[in-house]
C-alpha cells in the first residue's frame with residue numbers, strides 16, 4: 001500500500017479544524033470509490049443509488065450529469081462513472097425534499113444566511129414556489145399560476161429585449177432547442193449561457209483559426225497519440241474519466257506533459273478505481289512525464305517559444321506540405337516568431353529556454369502525433385483567444401490536426417454545454433441558422449445580437465433588462481463580481497429559475513421570483529421519453545432517466561418551457577408547443593430540419609453509442625473565409641501585476657461541481673475542512689510576514705476599482721512566485737465584471753490582480 005501523505009499542519013478556524021497535508025501523488029483509486037459510495041448512500045440510499053449508478057453512461061441509460069468527457073464508442077464497463085458523477089448523482093437522486101413546508105419554515109433571510117453546502121443538502125425542490133413582491137417567504141403555487149405570472153410579466157414588457165433567457169450547460173438538446181425557439185419567437189436573442197464564462201474563448205479561437213469551434217479528436221486518437229499536452233486543466237478533479245483514457249494512452253506509449261502552474265495530483269499518477277486489485281494495492285500508473293510550471297497566463301509565450309524551436313530548423317521540423325496546402329499567413333508568422341527574443345519568451349512564460357527546447361523535442365518524437373487538451377487555465381484570461389490560437393499555430397506547424405492521433409481537444413465542462421450551443425443557445429447565431437429556424441417553425445427571429453452573460457448583468461443593472469429567466473444554473477454565484485450581479489438581479493421585476501436544487505440565485509431576486517422545479521436527468525420522464533446530449537467530442541447520444549421522480553410536483557424542462565410558451569402565445573402561436581412536448585421525437589424531427597448534421601436524428605440516436613456530428617476540420621476542410629487554416633499573428637504579452645501584487649486564479653476544489661458544494665475537502669491538494677482559503681507561494685507569504693494559516697483580506701485591483709474579500713485563510717502551496725489561487729465561487733466577489741477576454745467576453749477568472757493583507 002502507498003504511504004499516506006504527511007500532515008503538514010492543522011489549525012482550528014471558525015470552530016472547524018483546517019488541515020493541510022502534502023498534496024497527493026496519485027488520483028482516484030480506493031479513496032475515490034469510498035468517497036463515491038459515502039455520498040450515494042447518505043443522499044440516495046442503497047437501492048436508488050445502486051440503480052442510478054448502474055445505468056449511468058450505459059447505452060440506453062442516462063448521460064452522466066457531470067462533465068462532458070465521452071464514453072467509449074465500443075464496449076463499456078459495468079460501471080462507466082467516476083467519483084464526480086457519483087457525487088452529482090447523489091446530489092440529484094437524494095431522497096430529501098425542499099417542499100412547501102420547508103419554504104414555509106425558512107424565510108429568504110434565513111436561507112441566505114446558510115452556506116452553499118447547506119443549500120445542497122436540503123434536497124430536491126418539490127413544487128413550484130412563488131415569492132411575491134415584499135414577501136419574506138416563498139409559497140407553493142400551482143403550475144398554471146406560475147405560468148400566468150411569467151406570461152403576464154413578459155407580455156407587459158416594452159420590448160422583448162427587456163427579457164434575458166440564460167442557460168446552464170446541463171440542459172438537454174431538446175430542452176435547449178425548444179427554449180431558444182421560445183426566446184426567438186417571443187422576440188429576443190438575449191440567450192446568454194454558462195459557456196460565455198467557460199469555453200467561449202476556445203470556440204472563437206478555433207472558429208477563427210480552423211473554421212470550427214469544436215475539438216477535432218476522438219477517444220481513438222488518444223490511443224494513437226505520441227504526445228498529449230494537458231494545458232490549464234485539472235482532470236483528476238474535473239474530468240476523472242479522462243484519466244482512464246490517459247492511462248490507456250500511456251500504456252500504448254504516449255508521453256503526457258502537464259503545463260500548469262500547479263502540479264495537480266491527477267496528472268502525476270492514477271489508480272483506476274474500477275480495477276479492483278490495482279485499487280486495493282494503490283498501484284498507480286505514472287501519467288505525466290514532464291511538468292511545466294508555466295506562470296499564470298504565460299502559455300502564449302510558452303507556445304511561441306515552442307514555435308521558435310520548430311522554426312529554427314524549418315526543413316526538418318515543419319510540415320511543409322500541410323502548410324502549403326492548408327494554411328494562410330505562414331510567412332508572416334515565421335517572421336513574427338523570428339523577431340521574438342528568447343529573453344521575452346522566458347520572462348513571460350516563466351519557463352527556461354532549455355525546458356522549452358526539451359518540450360519541443362518531445363513534440364517532435366514519434367510521428368508527431370500531438371493532441372493538446374485544455375480547459376479553464378487557458379480560456380479565462382484577457383488574451384485567451386490569442387493564446388489558444390497560438391496553441392493552434394504550433395499544431396499547424398506540425399501538421400498535427402486532421403490526422404489520426406493528432407488534434408485539438410478543448411475539454412468541455414458541463415455535460416451538454418456543447419450541445420446547447422449546437423441547438424442555438426447563443427446570443428449571435430449565424431444567419432443560416434436563424435433563416436432555417438424561421439422557415440421550419442413559421443416564426444420571425446430577431447436579427448439583432450442579444451446579450452452575452454456580462455452584457456446581461458450590465459443591462460439588468462441599468463434597468464434595460466427587467467426579466468431574468470434561467471434554464472438551470474446558478475447565475476449569481478457563477479458570474480463575476482457577486483455584489484454587482486446581486487444588485488443587477490435585485491433590479492429586475494421578475495427572476496425565474498428552472499432548477500432541481502436550492503441555490504443562492506433563488507435568494508437574491510427580482511421584485512417577484514419563481515422557482516420551477518424540474519426532473520433531473522436520472523429520473524423517468526413519462527412513458528420512457530428520452531433526451532439527447534452532445535459530448536466534448538461531438539457524439540450525440542440518448543439519455544433516458546430510470547429513477548422515480550423525486551416528487552410528483554415536477555415537470556420535465558421541455559414541458560415547462562412548452563407550457564410557458566403556450567401561456568405567452570395563446571392560441572395564436574405558429575408553433576404547436578404542447579404537441580412538440582408530448583413526443584420529443586417531434587422536437588428531434590424539427591432539429592433535423594433546422595440544424596445540419598442531424599439527418600435521421602431519431603433513428604441514428606437510438607443506436608447504441610449514438611452518432612458523430614460532422615466536423616470538417618477533422619477532414620482538413622476549413623470553413624474559414626479563405627478556405628484555409630489561418631496562423632494567428634498576435635503580439636505576445638502576459639498578465640503582469642504591479643510590483644508587490646499577486647495574480648489570483650479562481651479554481652475548483654475536489655468537492656464541488658461549479659457552484660454546488662458537495663463537501664469541504666480538496667483531497668488531492670491535501671486540504672480538508674476549508675473553502676475560504678487562498679493558496680500562495682510560500683516565499684510570497686514569508687516576504688509579506690504572513691504565517692501559514694493566518695487570516696488575510698484579499699483586495700482585487702482593476703483600474704480605480706477595488707473589491708475586497710475578508711477573512712480568508714492563507715495557505716502556503718507550491719506554485720510559481722507571484723501567483724495565488726482561491727476557490728470559485730467564494731472568490732467571485734473579487735472578479736471585476738469589466739475584465740473580460742478580448743473577443744470572447746469571458747470574465748478573466750484566472751488572472752485577477754490582488755493584494756493580501758493580514759486581517
Ligand SMILES: Nc1nc2c(c(=O)[nH]1)N[C@H]1C(S)=C(S)[C@@H](COP(=O)(O)OP(=O)(O)OC[C@H]3O[C@@H](n4cnc5c(=O)[nH]c(N)nc54)[C@H](O)[C@@H]3O)O[C@H]1N2
Nearest residue numbers: 232233234238296297375376377413414651652656657658
Ligand atoms: N468535480 C468537478 N468537475 C467539474 C467541474 C467542477 O466544478 N467540479 N466543473 C465542470 C466545468 S463547467 C468545467 S468548465 C470544467 C473545468 O475544468 P478545469 O479547467 O480543470 O477547472 P479549474 O478548477 O478551473 O482548473 C483550472 C486549471 O488550470 C490551471 N491554470 C490556471 N491558470 C493557468 C494558466 O494561466 N495557464 C495554465 N497552463 N494553467 C492554468 C489551474 O492551476 C488548474 O489546474 O470542469 C467540469 N467538471
Ligand SMILES: Nc1nc2c(c(=O)[nH]1)N[C@H]1C(S)=C(S)[C@@H](COP(=O)(O)OP(=O)(O)OC[C@H]3O[C@@H](n4cnc5c(=O)[nH]c(N)nc54)[C@H](O)[C@@H]3O)O[C@H]1N2
Nearest residue numbers: 168194198472473474478498499501503650658659728749
Ligand atoms: N470565478 C470563477 N467563476 C466561474 C468559473 C471559474 O472558474 N471561476 N467557471 C465558470 C464556468 S466554467 C461555468 S460553466 C459557470 C457555471 O455556471 P452555471 O452553469 O450557472 O452554474 P452551476 O453551478 O453548474 O449550476 C448549478 C445549479 O443548476 C441547477 N441544476 C442542476 N441540475 C439541473 C438540471 O438537470 N436541470 C435544471 N434546470 N437545473 C439543474 C441546480 O439548481 C444547481 O444549483 O461558472 C463560471 N464561473
Ligand SMILES: [Mo]
Nearest residue numbers: 198199413414
Ligand atoms: Mo464550464
